[in-house]
Amino acid sequence: MSRLKECKTTCPYCGVGCGIVAKFNEQGLVSVEGDPDHPANGGRLCSKGSALAETMSDTPRLHDPIVDGKVSDWNEALDLIASKFSDTISNFGPDSVAFYVSGQLLTEDYYVANKLMKGFIGSANIDTNSRLCMASSVAGYKRAFGSDTVPVSYADLECSDLVVLVGSNLAWCHPVLYQRLAAEKKQRPNLKIVVIDPRKTMTTDIADLHLAINPDGDAALFMGLFAHLQKTGACDDGFIARHTNGFDETLKQCAPLTIDEIAKKSGLEPAEIISFYELYRTTQKTVTVYSQGVNQSRVGTDKVNAILNCHLITGRIGKPGTGPFSITGQPNAMGGREVGGLSNMLAAHMELDNPAHRNSVQSFWKAPHLPEKPGLKAVDLFKAVDKGDIKVLWIMATNPVDSLPDSDFIKEALKKCPFVIVSDIYQNTDTNAFAHVLLPSSGWGEKNGTVTNSERRISRQRGFLRAPGNAKPDWWQMAAIGKRLGHHGAFDYLNEADIYREHAALSALDNNGSRDFDIGEHSRLSNDGYDNLAPVRWPVPIKKNPSERPFFSDGHFFTANNKANIIPVAMPTKDPETGPYQLNTGRIRDQWHTMTRTGRSPRLSAHLSEPFAEIHPVDAQKLGIELGDIVELTNKHGRLLAKATITFRQKKGQVFVPMHWTDQYASNGRVNSLIPSITDPVSGQPASKNTGVSIQKYEARTFLFLLTRKKPVLPARGYWATFETEGGWATEFAGKEDLFEKLDVIKKMLNVDLKTAPLAYEDKKRGEYRLALFHGQRLEGILYASGSPLSVSRSWLCSKFEGDFNDPKARYSVVAGKAPVNEIDKGAIICSCFGVGINEIADAVRSGCCSVEAVGDATQGGSNCGSCRSEIAEIINKNALVAAQ
Ligand SMILES: Nc1nc2c(c(=O)[nH]1)N[C@H]1C(S)=C(S)[C@@H](COP(=O)(O)OP(=O)(O)OC[C@H]3O[C@@H](n4cnc5c(=O)[nH]c(N)nc54)[C@H](O)[C@@H]3O)O[C@H]1N2
Ligand SMILES: Nc1nc2c(c(=O)[nH]1)N[C@H]1C(S)=C(S)[C@@H](COP(=O)(O)OP(=O)(O)OC[C@H]3O[C@@H](n4cnc5c(=O)[nH]c(N)nc54)[C@H](O)[C@@H]3O)O[C@H]1N2
Numbered sequence: 001m002s003r004l005k006e007c008k009t010t011c012p013y014c015g016v017g018c019g020i021v022a023k024f025n026e027q028g029l030v031s032v033e034g035d036p037d038h039p040a041n042g043g044r045l046c047s048k049g050s051a052l053a054e055t056m057s058d059t060p061r062l063h064d065p066i067v068d069g070k071v072s073d074w075n076e077a078l079d080l081i082a083s084k085f086s087d088t089i090s091n092f093g094p095d096s097v098a099f100y101v102s103g104q105l106l107t108e109d110y111y112v113a114n115k116l117m118k119g120f121i122g123s124a125n126i127d128t129n130s131r132l133c134m135a136s137s138v139a140g141y142k143r144a145f146g147s148d149t150v151p152v153s154y155a156d157l158e159c160s161d162l163v164v165l166v167g168s169n170l171a172w173c174h175p176v177l178y179q180r181l182a183a184e185k186k187q188r189p190n191l192k193i194v195v196i197d198p199r200k201t202m203t204t205d206i207a208d209l210h211l212a213i214n215p216d217g218d219a220a221l222f223m224g225l226f227a228h229l230q231k232t233g234a235c236d237d238g239f240i241a242r243h244t245n246g247f248d249e250t251l252k253q254c255a256p257l258t259i260d261e262i263a264k265k266s267g268l269e270p271a272e273i274i275s276f277y278e279l280y281r282t283t284q285k286t287v288t289v290y291s292q293g294v295n296q297s298r299v300g301t302d303k304v305n306a307i308l309n310c311h312l313i314t315g316r317i318g319k320p321g322t323g324p325f326s327i328t329g330q331p332n333a334m335g336g337r338e339v340g341g342l343s344n345m346l347a348a349h350m351e352l353d354n355p356a357h358r359n360s361v362q363s364f365w366k367a368p369h370l371p372e373k374p375g376l377k378a379v380d381l382f383k384a385v386d387k388g389d390i391k392v393l394w395i396m397a398t399n400p401v402d403s404l405p406d407s408d409f410i411k412e413a414l415k416k417c418p419f420v421i422v423s424d425i426y427q428n429t430d431t432n433a434f435a436h437v438l439l440p441s442s443g444w445g446e447k448n449g450t451v452t453n454s455e456r457r458i459s460r461q462r463g464f465l466r467a468p469g470n471a472k473p474d475w476w477q478m479a480a481i482g483k484r485l486g487h488h489g490a491f492d493y494l495n496e497a498d499i500y501r502e503h504a505a506l507s508a509l510d511n512n513g514s515r516d517f518d519i520g521e522h523s524r525l526s527n528d529g530y531d532n533l534a535p536v537r538w539p540v541p542i543k544k545n546p547s548e549r550p551f552f553s554d555g556h557f558f559t560a561n562n563k564a565n566i567i568p569v570a571m572p573t574k575d576p577e578t579g580p581y582q583l584n585t586g587r588i589r590d591q592w593h594t595m596t597r598t599g600r601s602p603r604l605s606a607h608l609s610e611p612f613a614e615i616h617p618v619d620a621q622k623l624g625i626e627l628g629d630i631v632e633l634t635n636k637h638g639r640l641l642a643k644a645t646i647t648f649r650q651k652k653g654q655v656f657v658p659m660h661w662t663d664q665y666a667s668n669g670r671v672n673s674l675i676p677s678i679t680d681p682v683s684g685q686p687a688s689k690n691t692g693v694s695i696q697k698y699e700a701r702t703f704l705f706l707l708t709r710k711k712p713v714l715p716a717r718g719y720w721a722t723f724e725t726e727g728g729w730a731t732e733f734a735g736k737e738d739l740f741e742k743l744d745v746i747k748k749m750l751n752v753d754l755k756t757a758p759l760a761y762e763d764k765k766r767g768e769y770r771l772a773l774f775h776g777q778r779l780e781g782i783l784y785a786s787g788s789p790l791s792v793s794r795s796w797l798c799s800k801f802e803g804d805f806n807d808p809k810a811r812y813s814v815v816a817g818k819a820p821v822n823e824i825d826k827g828a829i830i831c832s833c834f835g836v837g838i839n840e841i842a843d844a845v846r847s848g849c850c851s852v853e854a855v856g857d858a859t860q861g862g863s864n865c866g867s868c869r870s871e872i873a874e875i876i877n878k879n880a881l882v883a884a885q
């Protein structure tokens with residue numbers, strides 16, 4: 001093996017933006033470690049970041065452009081795209097084309113996409129998946145501060161005395177920041193933590209107070225807090241008078257709310273409401289962290305402002321350890337905001353509806369025309385595709401067929417669109433299926449650029465690997481079309497540094513402190529300076545050192561009269577689509593969105609391997625559902641099949657389903673097929689977390705568990721979920737047909753030529769059937785079938801493709817589906833870094849380990865990234881209880 005080299009870069013997953021040291025050689029990425037020098041993570045990584053090396057395999061990557069299903073080359077593909085754009089624009093006008101891009105693009109990609117659409121095509125029809133993610137926060141900040149400024153840093157969390165987490169599962173979604181907070185809490189137990197979330201999540205484990213709020217009860221809760229603060233004399237009257245507008249109006253709306261009304265709206269007990277209010281009232285240093293439980297709502301922007309209002313009236317902003325913190329999800333959600341990637345923004349935090357800003361940008365870009373009106377927001381954009389108004393659509397670094405609401409409608413709309421271009425790194429995604437042209441993009445580790453994390457810190461992503469085949473960076477693709485459309489001067493970039501310098505120069509244009517976003521100093525970076533750019537928080541204005549002085553510390557806001565706006569928000573008036581159960585959706589620890597990358601890592605897929613529906617035990621009993629059953633969720637929009645998880649963590653009347661499963665990994669796992677396209681009226685962000693569904697048991701007569709070398713051949717009917725293991729695939733299946741009538745069809749799922757696997761072990765008993773196929777000492781596939789849910793040792797079996805089967809006893813134990821006594825059956829994997837299972841942890845507890853640290857010493861579990869520490873604590877509690885009984 002050739003010598004290992006190192007490259008410092010940034011994690012491509014969440015908005016924490018951890019620094020990574022990548023170790024690589026000629027063959028590719030070998031391993032990753034946390035960068036000890038990066039201020040965001042100081043050397044830590046979570047399970048997803050640590051598993052990057054396993055997700056880089058080349059096989060399903062796109063190597064060449066594909067036109068109408070046939071391998072093509074860049075010239076042919078780009079010529080075709082350019083001619084479709086120019087013909088369509090000349091026949092139907094610039095608003096007949098659109099881009100749908102992503103917070104996972106690098107700033108340089110994003111800048112070029114925005115410049116091409118708004119400056120040179122002359123339409124504002126560029127929107128992004130950040131519409132599904134940050135739009136309500138952006139709208140809320142802008143309403144209050146006059147600018148989209150996130151005024152909090154990670155260090156603020158560590159030096160505050162109260163952290164309120166609203167609609168954020170930080171433990172699973174921003175694990176390294178959660179670990180920083182948990183470490184601080186351990187050292188300083190007086191740091192109080194409140195979690196406001198309908199579910200008990202892993203984040204609630206470090207909470208002093210968990211408020212299991214009703215869906216969308218947040219506005220009432222924070223309006224009530226406003227009134228409480230005013231009544232109890234906790235307001236900062238000086239700050240309100242000098243630095244805010246709108247206090248009296250807002251008070252008028254909040255004051256009449258009684259605790260009983262708030263209790264009714266929020267589903268909380270009056271006593272718990274008061275204890276939260278008192279904690280907030282008495283703790284000056286407060287940070288409120290909020291995320292998708294706030295943003296993804298039909299009243300998302302109002303929820304944001306209800307939170308901001310409480311910070312403004314107490315002056316808890318712009319001082320260390322205080323502030324409202326909208327934590328970003330994607331690695332470059334913040335960078336996308338800087339370049340103005342949303343259809344209602346311009347560039348460099350300038351406004352589309354401000355003529356002076358439009359003039360500045362137009363002359364800077366030497367653009368022929370800039371649109372004067374905002375473009376279509378994501379949900380409306382796809383409605384326009386459906387109506388035939390958008391005739392050419394370029395989708396880049398996002399998978400809308402899975403992630404947009406009413407996702408079956410999205411499929412129908414894309415089917416109708418005359419010309420769809422998709423730039424992705426992989427061949428198979430649910431969206432690619434609708435592309436006329438597929439463009440191969442270079443991915444993480446191959447491309448160069450910058451990302452900005454949740455605390456406004458700009459970090460470099462560096463390319464250190466060769467992109468496969470003819471894959472090219474996203475910015476290069478957009479610039480190539482810009483040039484083909486005749487705009488040579490504007491898109492003649494030689495490299496990413498050229499783009500970044502231009503973006504930095506634009507941020508300083510006519511600025512002089514009038515806009516928050518200013519990285520003018522970076523317009524002077526040399527190519528080497530750009531390559532070596534160290535992580536830095538903006539602003540970085542020309543000639544000055546990076547300002548570490550917090551925004552708003554002088555009470556100066558970016559509104560017309562420089563005062564912040566306290567916004568009189570309204571209580572939700574219209575009900576969401578309801579019942580009998582309210583569906584909530586979100587994330588799990590080890591998967592990233594639509595699983596195109598994390599789904600490739602057996603370690604990550606071992607934690608939770610199937611789409612699941614979390615149901616309260618009382619509801620499960622009412623519905624006749626038991627653990628391991630498959631449930632069917634339906635409403636007028638669609639249908640979903642998932643494994644039932646019965647847990648007291650869930651509230652009665654509610655059900656939670658993760659957003660991750662797609663048609664690539666499950667039969668009916670796309671949760672957005674159930675979500676209506678209802679949006680927040682201000683931000684246009686979809687309400688992805690609160691809609692009505694019916695639940696019923698999926699009456700299956702056949703249950704299968706399969707291990708196959710190749711991806712299995714799965715039927716269109718029935719429930720299945722499949723995931724990659726070391727050396728193959730594992731699949732769960734449940735169907736309505738009788739097992740023995742369909743045995744021949746079932747065997748075909750194994751995707752193996754039965755003749756090439758001459759050693760077969762069959763076992764039929766008590767309505768069960770087992771088949772294991774071997775070729776010499778190599779296991780080729782196994783099939784377990786039963787009329788009821790199967791109890792075989794799945795994680796043990798998943799390691800068997802690596803095994804040696806010379807000994808017939810080894811083959812029999814595989815047929816039996818249980819680990820023999822001399823082998824460890826780990827059980828469900830809890831710690832994905834070291835592959836430590838629930839059985840190993842329980843054993844450690846039974847042999848006397850009674851702390852997470854002790855379990856870590858005994859098993860390694862939880863001792864790397866720490867993302868599983870809450871789950872280990874839960875297993876310790878359960879087993880310690882059993883031991884004590
Ligand atoms: N492992 C992992 N991490 C990720 C991602 C991933 O895919 N996987 N994605 C990244 C991205 S892009 C994002 S945006 C972030 C999202 O990060 P989070 O917002 O933390 O994640 P979610 O699970 O979507 O939702 C958070 C919580 O909101 C709660 N919730 C639902 N409705 C309400 C409500 O009405 N009020 C309140 N108060 N809470 C409610 C849900 O129960 C859920 O626990 O995660 C980022 N990090
Ligand atoms: N019901 C429900 N729906 C949701 C959410 C929810 O909580 N509930 N959350 C919403 C949120 S917050 C978000 S952010 C979205 C995320 O949803 P999506 O953006 O649709 O999800 P991803 O899987 O991240 O899609 C990224 C795509 O880009 C590809 N890709 C990776 N790297 C590159 C690259 O360098 N270049 C290019 N061109 N392609 C690349 C990947 O293979 C993948 O196909 O989902 C939203 N949808």
Ligand code: SF4
Nearest residue numbers: 011013014018046049
């Ligand atoms: S917390 Fe995990 S996913 Fe997020 S940036 Fe850090 S390593 Fe990546």
Ligand SMILES: [Mo]
Nearest residue numbers: 132133329330
């Ligand atoms: Mo997101």
